[in-house]
Amino acid sequence: MDKINVNEKFELFSETWTPKIIAESNGQLVKIAKGVGELLWHKHENEDELFLVFKGQLTLQLRTGNIVLNPGEMFVVPKGTDHCPLATPDTHFMMVEPSSTAHTGEFKNEVTIEFEEQEWI
Template sequence: MEKINISEKFSLFSETWTPKIIAESNGQLVKIAKGEGELVWHSHENEDELFIVFKGKLTLMLRDRSVTLLPGELFVVPKGVEHCPVAEENTHFMMIEPASTAHTGTVVSEQTVGLNKQSRI
């Protein structure tokens, strides 16, 4: 395994809400994505989802509150908790989650990326 330059990886794509796998460790995938606007309300029945922001502002709307993350901040959405990510323009973030985690849980929308369509960069 070679070292990974995260900033360089972000420069390789422009699409939003389309996670890119950059590493794997012990069954956990390390993914990066860019966000803008709102994704969809969804949950992950069996998996926690960790978000770390590198650039911009990501708000994780939960049914009982919202958590806003700025660069250098992280939050774990516990399994089973419904959430809706909302990002300001040009937000860059990382997710660390089990390989079994479906992009938008059981919710399927035009933004959903299937497990077999998530690309590695």
């Protein structure tokens, strides 16, 4: 077992909105991603999704209002909640979610990453 340096892992990729798996614990995947601009409105019917920001600013747009996350802040989007991530340029964040969680929920577009396409780094 080796420790994981999250900052070093962020240096390994430049793509945005393409989560990379860095660990697994009790069926939960620990993923990191970079974001810029808006992803798309979606929801996960059966899974909560935890977001933790390392760099930049991530706004989780919800139908009930926006949650603005700065470095060191986190929020859990409850299952079944419509949300649309919006990131300032060069935002780095982590997600913790069950391995069953689809990238963009039931919605798919050109940025959607299928489960078998998810990359471990």
